[in-house]
Amino acid sequence: MKPQRHLAPTSAPLSWREIGRGLCGIRCGQQERTAREAELGAYFGVKHVFLLSSGKAALTTILHGLASCSSRRKVIIPAYTCYSVPSAIIRTGCQVVLCDVDPQTLDYDYSDLQRQVDADTLCIVAPHLLGQAADISRVCAVAQPHGVTVVEDAAQAMGGRVNGRWLGTQGDVGFFSLGRGKNVTAGSGGVILTDSDQMALRLRAVYEAAPEASLKSQIVNVLMVVAMRFAIHPFLYWLPAGLPFLGLGETTYDPHFAIHKMDGMRAGLLGGWEERLRVSNGERVDRTLRYLDRLPASLQHVQPIRARGVAYLRLPLLMPSVEMKAAVCALARERGLGVGALYPNPVSDIPELEGMVALRRFEGACALAERLVTLPVHHYVDTTDIERICRSLQAVSGAIPATAGRNQSALSTGPSRS
Numbered sequence: 001m002k003p004q005r006h007l008a009p010t011s012a013p014l015s016w017r018e019i020g021r022g023l024c025g026i027r028c029g030q031q032e033r034t035a036r037e038a039e040l041g042a043y044f045g046v047k048h049v050f051l052l053s054s055g056k057a058a059l060t061t062i063l064h065g066l067a068s069c070s071s072r073r074k075v076i077i078p079a080y081t082c083y084s085v086p087s088a089i090i091r092t093g094c095q096v097v098l099c100d101v102d103p104q105t106l107d108y109d110y111s112d113l114q115r116q117v118d119a120d121t122l123c124i125v126a127p128h129l130l131g132q133a134a135d136i137s138r139v140c141a142v143a144q145p146h147g148v149t150v151v152e153d154a155a156q157a158m159g160g161r162v163n164g165r166w167l168g169t170q171g172d173v174g175f176f177s178l179g180r181g182k183n184v185t186a187g188s189g190g191v192i193l194t195d196s197d198q199m200a201l202r203l204r205a206v207y208e209a210a211p212e213a214s215l216k217s218q219i220v221n222v223l224m225v226v227a228m229r230f231a232i233h234p235f236l237y238w239l240p241a242g243l244p245f246l247g248l249g250e251t252t253y254d255p256h257f258a259i260h261k262m263d264g265m266r267a268g269l270l271g272g273w274e275e276r277l278r279v280s281n282g283e284r285v286d287r288t289l290r291y292l293d294r295l296p297a298s299l300q301h302v303q304p305i306r307a308r309g310v311a312y313l314r315l316p317l318l319m320p321s322v323e324m325k326a327a328v329c330a331l332a333r334e335r336g337l338g339v340g341a342l343y344p345n346p347v348s349d350i351p352e353l354e355g356m357v358a359l360r361r362f363e364g365a366c367a368l369a370e371r372l373v374t375l376p377v378h379h380y381v382d383t384t385d386i387e388r389i390c391r392s393l394q395a396v397s398g399a400i401p402a403t404a405g406r407n408q409s410a411l412s413t414g415p416s417r418s
């Protein structure tokens, strides 16, 4: 990797003032946490908020709460999602049930969802992948007749809205991630939201049993946040991006993650989050509009009409062919454009889940793994970057026929594992 301007695929703004506030939070943890809970509840219009160490800790807490008063154990998730999601399910001793996705919407394939729900389904986890809203009312319509809970995974969609309602508040319970590169970051962190008193009662019991973070973990988080603050800058990012052992941006399956209540340092870092969220999402909408005005018409966008006004975490583009995706990613790597793939494989291909999930091919999930690329829309992306990215996409789409390898997903049969 050569020294050059190099964009990260995603980034969340964090000022030195906020880092200073995080350091102060170490001294008055409970106070900071209580303040953030109240702010989040008022802003998102929900009665109950729980703050944890990460999005996966939040999902684990939700699943433990649901499982504590039900004998059901199946948890339905999309076959294409962040590997933290199955990690949390396995952590709680529940069973992962995969459902295919529609690659045009990034949402569930609803006919498959209907087939997967049964009397042993504990909940359906519905993510708003990259900020693209899932159709929660449709998920609820599938879930309700079976008495199944809807968990809204708004890890990538904090501050997004559909029809005037916040994403994360439409299901029975929802959660956000405050990880690096999310809409707002605290280094790491998770937020659970629910308006249901009954749900809150179950969650409170699990939450109260979660340990407090150690001082060491808080100090490590401060150091990570400071390192990230430097390294994520486009003038420096070429350096960490050239060190594969850092595993930047990789999604990993690991059910042995730490779970604790959000500590004072992270709660302090979150101070002033409303303004940061507003600015960060405004910038994402602005970058998205500028791309949409310049993108080559030959490139297909996920839901082009609704895309206007969406605060994408990264702008999704479904390439017409596997070859075009590979060429775009290679050129982007060479030029440091911050354009790349999302998750490398469907969840069904995670080796540790072998024998635990249905052995079938998920066509929609495979299409996304093979052809989805994302464009950066964060605050460091400027007009020149957008021009360079669009010109690179144009160059690749002119050089490679759009039909090359297009039907690879449809033609391959049988399970995707070798």
Ligand SMILES: Cc1ncc(COP(=O)(O)O)c(C=O)c1O
Pocket (backbone or CB within 6 Å): 054, 055, 056, 057, 081, 082, 084, 085, 127, 129, 153, 155, 156, 177, 178, 179, 188, 189, 190
């Ligand atoms: C869709 C989705 N769900 C859950 C998570 C878990 O969040 P965290 O990384 O904060 O544990 C992530 C994290 O990136 C995610 O993208």
